[in-house]
Amino acid sequence: MPDVRFDTYYRYEELSGILRAYAEEAPQFVRLESIGQSHEGRDIWLVAVTNLETGEAGHKPAFWVDGNIHATEVAPSSACLYLLNRLVTGYGSDPNVTRCLDTRTFYICPRVNPDGAEWALADAPKVIRSSTRPYPYDEDPAGGLVMEDVDGDGRMLMMRVPDPNGAWKICPEEPRLLVRREPEEAGGQYYRLLREGRIKDYDGVTYGIQPDKEGLDLNRNFPVNWRQEHEQQGAGPFPVSEPEVHTIVDFITSHPNITGGVAFHTMSGVLLRPSGDQPDESLPAEDLWTYEKIGKKGTELTGYPAVSVYHGFRYHPKQVITGVFDDWMYEHLGLYAWVVEIWNPQRQAGIEEFSFIEWRREHPLEDDLKLLTWSDEALEGKGYVDWYPFEHPELGPVELGGWNWLYAFKNPPEQFLEDEIAPFADWLLWHLLISPCLELYQLDVISLGDDTYCLRMVIHNTGWLPTYVTKKALEKKLVRGVVCEIALPSGAVLETGKLREEVGQLEGRAYKPSAHFSYYPSDVTKDRAKVEWVVRAPEGGTVRLTARHDRAGTVIETVELRGSTNLDL
DSSP: OOOSSSSSOOHHHHHHHHHHHHHHOTTTTTTHHHHEETTTTTTTEEEEEEEEEGGEEEEEEEEEEEEOOOOOHHHHHHHHHHHHHHHHTTTTTSHHHHHHHOOEEEESSSOOOOHHHHHHHSSSSSOOOOSSSBBSSSSSOOSSSEEOTOOSSSOOOOEEEETTSEEEOOOOOOHHHTEEEOTTTTSSEEEEESSSSETOOOOOOOOOOOOOSSSOOOOOOOOOOOOOOTTTOOOOOOTSSSHHHHHHHHHTTOOOOEEEEEEEEEESSEEEEEESSSSSSGOOOOHHHHHHHHHHHHHHHHOOOOEHHHHHSSSEEEEEOOOOHHHHHHHHOOOOEEEEEOOHHHHHHOOOSTTTTTHHHOHHHHHHHHHHHHHHHTTTTTEEEEEEEEEEEEEEEEEEEEEEEIIIIIIIOOOGGGHHHHHHHHHHHHHHSOOOOOOEEEEEEEEEETTTEEEEEEEEOOSSSSSOSSSHHTTTOOOOEEEEEEOOTTOOOEEESSSSSEEEEEOOOOTSSSSOOOOOOOOOOTEEEEEEEEOTTTOOEEEEEEEETTEEEEEEEEEESSSSSEEEO
């Protein structure tokens, strides 16, 4: 297998080479294809992983995993690579991996946004939100602070600028830190805090933040509840306008065997689920209960809490987020989908009780002191840099220092990367193994005499989830029921039954009660379906029976029309 390291972040060419190596060295499991191209023309790679000896990828229930839709969020690509490596190297020794690849398929897209990642991983990185395509205007923005490494030391820190009307002062308990000036306070030494960078067109007095010329947010461009720029910044000119998002939407919708999905992001250390713009009460009760069970398992395996975006991850209490991947998967396709925000420095520093979004606005000084200690001890002082003087080309004498945000916060520092991403493989395996899975339960061929045979096929759903996956899918009639078909040999006649028959959805075990009390409904066989045919075949021959479901997979059986047989599984 490729020599992949999980203590580094790979640029596009290296990542592409690793994916090709997996496909070349494990052809029985891995198929690599380009499913589209980015704005700058880079291939967007997709790896299908399954045991091809037990069936085609598209004939098995599948799970979608992607990463790096946002430019600087590069740890997600590593999480996808880790899963790929775990699958390929674990087959035959890990029973969950073996069963998963024998019966199911992973579709893994490690880098949705290769252009943005190249900017982020460059020797002189440029920080943007997502796509490198100019939006909403082509011309360069005029004036303002532009984040960049002004002293050329390879870091982008903070600038503290002496200002009598500044909002910050040196912390009395720890002089390396700055704290907010009290509301009534006056007469001290105060500072303005700015991101390290240049100020374009500076008039010597005023400056703002220069907006990025590249103003798109690809995770606002999905078609669910898409809103225009004045309502949802960065959403693009119309839904799925961007090639990276169009590629994902086209692939997922053209692969109906996909039963769920996870998109990896950074940072916060949390498992996020729909809805982004509606309270939990808007979800069908069964879907909410199932989301909570899947989230509970995710927390158990990863340590990350699972929360609703609407209830626990809105950037402002009066605002909602729309046009996002997980809401689209759930609302439009009726699938359980998640956004995983990798890495949480606060938790690394021993801060346990905090609100993910509210913490950024308000938190106690004790948290900053814990983070500083963490930087000193775990990061050897590389996370928080002591302030040092610098002659700024526009502002004159300033000091650079503070948090090395890209190093300590945006992604795990490389020495922490593998430990942070490793637990997700177990959760993703578990998530796919709970998918619906169509299997043969019983097959009978009964001779009725006079070259006539009765064929009885019983199939069942052995997965935990029902074949339709979510109640949302039923509500919107998004998925077809199980279809059973018979293909006859030459000269044979179908006396009774249908060449193609839809037998409906099959339940799983997801909605069973936690205990077997008599006042609960009986455990009836809603997970099974039976189809019968009577065939007259004077010359015998072979009959091909097929049962298929878009989400639960395909069962194919061939039987000889001769005598009576019974295959009871």
